[in-house]
Amino acid sequence: xxxxxxxxxxxxxxxxxxxxxxxxLGLKQAAPLTAxxxxxxxxxxxxxxxxxxxxxxxxxxxxxxxxxxxxxxxVLPVTAAGYVLTALMGKMFLAEQIGPAxxxxxxxxxxxxxxxxxxxxxxxxxxxxxxxxxxx
Amino acid sequence: xxxALVGVIVFSTIVSDLLQSYEMKRHGEIHFRRxxxxxxxxxxxxxxxxxxxVLFLALSFFAFxxxxxxxxxxxxxxxxxxTYVFETVLARLLLKEQVSGRRWxxxxxxxxxxxxxxx
Numbered sequence: 721x722x723x724x725x726x727x728x729x730x731x732x733x734x735x736x737x738x739x740x741x742x743x744x745l746g747l748k749q750a751a752p753l754t755a756x757x758x759x760x761x762x763x764x765x766x767x768x769x770x771x772x773x774x775x776x777x778x779x780x781x782x783x784x785x786x787x788x789x790x791x792x793x794x795v796l797p798v799t800a801a802g803y804v805l806t807a808l809m810g811k812m813f814l815a816e817q818i819g820p821a822x823x824x825x826x827x828x829x830x831x832x833x834x835x836x837x838x839x840x841x842x843x844x845x846x847x848x849x850x851x852x853x854x855x856x
Numbered sequence: 857x858x859x860a861l862v863g864v865i866v867f868s869t870i871v872s873d874l875l876q877s878y879e880m881k882r883h884g885e886i887h888f889r890r891x892x893x894x895x896x897x898x899x900x901x902x903x904x905x906x907x908x909x910v911l912f913l914a915l916s917f918f919a920f921x922x923x924x925x926x927x928x929x930x931x932x933x934x935x936x937x938x939t940y941v942f943e944t945v946l947a948r949l950l951l952k953e954q955v956s957g958r959r960w961x962x963x964x965x966x967x968x969x970x971x972x973x974x975x
Contacts, residue, residue: 745877784900791888803970821975828965836963
């Protein structure tokens with residue numbers, strides 16, 4: 721794996737895990753969501769929710785960037801490493817209990833990620849970048 | 857209700873990912889250089905397939921939140937694991953990616969692992 725692919729995949733995973741973590745923290749403190757759109761808007765008063773949404777936007781951008789040179793069938797399993805980090809963060813910061821089934825699931829995901837990450841990221845022909853569309 | 861929501865989540869996630877991958881393959885590799893990235897991402901906003909992908913992603917996100925109000929997380933998480941298998945099949949068929957034995961095995965392991973998380 722190229723360092724660029726590894727670093728971008730790591731950024732995709734980190735922004736997703738931290739984004740969901742902040743969002744969940746903020747929504748737990750906020751008033752419960754109702755059918756009214758106003759309750760969704762008022763959730764944005766929480767700085768945790770704002771930070772969470774910002775991180776999820778970053779997640780979307782880094783993932784789109786990664787998809788510009790890596791296959792979908794590569795990106796999907798490799799970024800599933802986020803499930804593992806979420807479980808570890810829950811254990812470390814939220815003192816959640818992780819049972820044997822969860823550890824088994826976590827190990828299966830790690831094995832899947834390891835298997836896919838040694839395959840070449842791109843198997844289709846690289847598109848010729850159209851003029852002016854790549855970053856300068 | 858539960859299964860209808862799962863259907864909406866799985867379907868919209870798949871459509872969103874296929875659209876993103878298809879459009880970004882057409883775009884070609886993004887190069888990280890100082891100062892250029894805001895322009896690149898700004899231009900990406902003009903691509904209708906990516907905008908449609910964001911809409912489907914939002915639909916999937918709100919359907920997931922709705923699902924959490926009518927079902928447990930232990931039901932919601934494994935239900936979304938199905939997308940790994942479906943998307944790998946569709947990446948092979950529609951995006952013409954060469955899915956090697958390792959990738960099939962990896963996607964299968966991840967899907968099983970995600971399903972296990974809910975036990």
